[in-house]
Amino acid sequence: MSNVSYYTAEGLKKLKEELNQLRDVERPLASQAIAEARDKGDLSENAEYDAAKEAQGLLELKIAKLEETLANARLIDESQLDTSKVLVLSTVKLRNKQNGMEMKYTLVAESEADLKSGKISVTSPIGKGLLGKKVGDTASISVPNGTLKFEILEITRN
Structure with a gap:
């Protein structure tokens, strides 16, 4: 079960801005890094590709956690x-x-x-x-x- 968290308007705005930064800026950069590493040849021996995929996985995990936090966030009146x-x-x-x-x-x-x-x-x-x-x-x-x-x-x- 998810925990409900209470936020001020300022705190909720910061969370949303961080999520937008991750989705709109960081995610495309991670995809671009994977594409560039993939273009360098054999994926079985490409450490750069593996690192880019791992970084993308961590980014997606962070995005998922922020989305869950926002879904359970409540604004305090x-x-x-x-x-x-x-x-x-x-x-x-x-x-x-x-x-x-x-x-x-x-x-x-x-x-x-x-x-x-x-x-x-x-x-x-x-x-x-x-x-x-x-x-x-x-x-x-x-x-x-x-x-x-x-x-x-x-x-x-x-």
Whole structure:
């Protein structure tokens, strides 16, 4: 069974652009490389042909995976999201109870995660631990070096 993934409009647009790039640019280039290698003679001893065929197979696999991801992608209507608890696309302000440090994360789909810009995946340990929590709740999150406790200070939408 396929997994449904939720995306922002920006994330869905990036997926579609990547798929179009693979279909419209990379696929014809792979076919051209195979044709050029085929023209060089005996296919049984043609390493260039074998490499081109393998590259085409990997490209087709990547295209198929992206098509499946897009088929199971759902656009999130941000106006319909509840701000009383942590959900996908929530921006959450947290305080680490051990050291008092405050941080802010936005929970996004796995493919949109970017820690540098404060976007973490809902499937990450912290993302999973925060889902469903409300302001004032404490989230206990198991990480490889123990358990972190975060207090939810604020939940907003961008």
